[in-house]
Amino acid sequence: MSLRFNNEKSQVRFSNKIYFDKNIRSLTERQVKWMQTYLAYKVNVSFSSNGSSDRHEELMNQLSRHENFKDYVSDAYSEMTYKLVPEQNFEWLVDNLRSQIFVLKILSKEKGYIYFDINSNNLMEEIYSFFDNKDNTNNLESKMLLLNDMQKRWSSIIRSENYSKWLVESDVSHIEWTKDYLKKAGIYNNSVRNDKFPKETRNHILASLDLIDHPVSEIMNDNYINYRSSDRKEIIIDKMKRAWSQQKYRSAGKTKKAYHLPLTKKTKAKLEKMAQVQGLSETAMLDILINRFYELDYVDVDGKELY
Numbered sequence: 001m002s003l004r005f006n007n008e009k010s011q012v013r014f015s016n017k018i019y020f021d022k023n024i025r026s027l028t029e030r031q032v033k034w035m036q037t038y039l040a041y042k043v044n045v046s047f048s049s050n051g052s053s054d055r056h057e058e059l060m061n062q063l064s065r066h067e068n069f070k071d072y073v074s075d076a077y078s079e080m081t082y083k084l085v086p087e088q089n090f091e092w093l094v095d096n097l098r099s100q101i102f103v104l105k106i107l108s109k110e111k112g113y114i115y116f117d118i119n120s121n122n123l124m125e126e127i128y129s130f131f132d133n134k135d136n137t138n139n140l141e142s143k144m145l146l147l148n149d150m151q152k153r154w155s156s157i158i159r160s161e162n163y164s165k166w167l168v169e170s171d172v173s174h175i176e177w178t179k180d181y182l183k184k185a186g187i188y189n190n191s192v193r194n195d196k197f198p199k200e201t202r203n204h205i206l207a208s209l210d211l212i213d214h215p216v217s218e219i220m221n222d223n224y225i226n227y228r229s230s231d232r233k234e235i236i237i238d239k240m241k242r243a244w245s246q247q248k249y250r251s252a253g254k255t256k257k258a259y260h261l262p263l264t265k266k267t268k269a270k271l272e273k274m275a276q277v278q279g280l281s282e283t284a285m286l287d288i289l290i291n292r293f294y295e296l297d298y299v300d301v302d303g304k305e306l307y
Contacts, residue, residue, distance in 0.1 A: 020060045023073055032059055034084055034132050035076045039063075041134055043072055085131050085143050092151050093127060097200060101189055101207035102154050102214075103127055110217065153215045156224035163209055163237055172198045177247060178205050181240060187212065212236060242292065246278065249288050261286075 027035070032055040043066075063069040093099050100123040107113040113130050130136065131143050138146070158164075167178060175198050182188035182205060189208040213230035229237075263271065275285035298306055 016064055019070065020064075023077075024060050024063075025056055027056070028087065029055060030087070030128055030132070031080065031084065032056055034080060035059060035073075037132075037134055038076050038079060039072055042075070082140055083132075085140065085147060089144055089147050090124075090127070092154075094124060097123065097203040098207045098210070099154055100124060100127060101204065102157075102210050103150050105189070105207070105211055106150055106153075106214075149217055152224045153217070153227075154210065156215055156227040157210050160227065160229055161210070162229075164206060166241060167202060167205060169199060169202055174244065175202050175205065177244065178240070181243060182208055185236070185240075187236070209233075209237070245288055245292055245295075246280070249284055249291070250280075 024032070036055065036059055063072060066072065093103060104113070104123060104127060107127075107130055111130070131147065136143070168174060179188060179201055187208055189204050189211070212233040215224055215227045218224065271282050271285060274289075275282045278285060278288075280288070
């Protein structure tokens with residue numbers, strides 16, 4: 001049995017509260033934001049004067065001023081069903097900074113989406129903004145196709161890449177060195193986002209590498225299963241890894257025991273030339289070569305010895 005009030009206004013407020021609790025409070029923050037934008041545009045409902053930090057409360061307070069607010073909500077619900085991409089389509093992006101950077105960069109390059117806001121570090125909100133924006137005239141199906149296409153493209157990169165395990169999350173010095181290396185090479189993702197923490201910096205680095213010669217859109221063909229890293233990308237990755245190997249041995253600061261290895265004149269000359277080009281001693285150059293080929297042929301991708 002529903003509660004009844006003697007005062008008509010009290011009864012109306014009570015009934016409205018029940019309606020709002022059922023139809024507004026159950027909405028996600030994203031859905032409320034979309035509904036505010038839609039109603040402000042469609043029926044000129046203002047949401048700026050209230051100043052509330054709670055979008056749900058703000059929406060309810062503003063709607064309650066209109067006698068036909070239920071019609072507004074019903075209309076917005078109906079429109080939202082045909083315009084808003086379901087949340088499950090974004091699951092692969094939530095809490096994944098690396099994939100978020102990838103998607104925003106693709107949207108910027110291919111859709112002209114200028115997303116950077118120096119006052120916000122929430123990339124997920126800006127991805128939502130692209131797909132939810134009232135000025136985005138694409139229908140729901142085309143939006144879902146685009147998002148699904150980007151997921152497949154990113155997944156094809158992750159499936160074939162060889163640098164995530166190389167860049168260990170706990171090795172802060174390795175992460176900072178790689179960031180500086182990619183910046184000097186003009187490859188580091190020029191995001192204005194906060195990357196002060198090693199975990200975030202690592203994601204920026206990996207996303208920067210992901211974006212090198214990434215697969216172009218094939219929405220109609222869906223042929224990403226055959227994607228392989230380009231020769232150019234492989235060369236960039238290889239040079240980066242070699243540079244890090246040299247850096248490690250330069251800064252190791254260990255006293256090495258001298259060994260005298262008999263080398264042919266030709267081999268000795270080659271060693272001298274390589275050391276000269278790299279700016280290293282012959283001993284350091286030989287040390288790098290041995291360790292590099294040991295890592296390539298005698299350990300697996302996880303760094304475990306094969307023999």
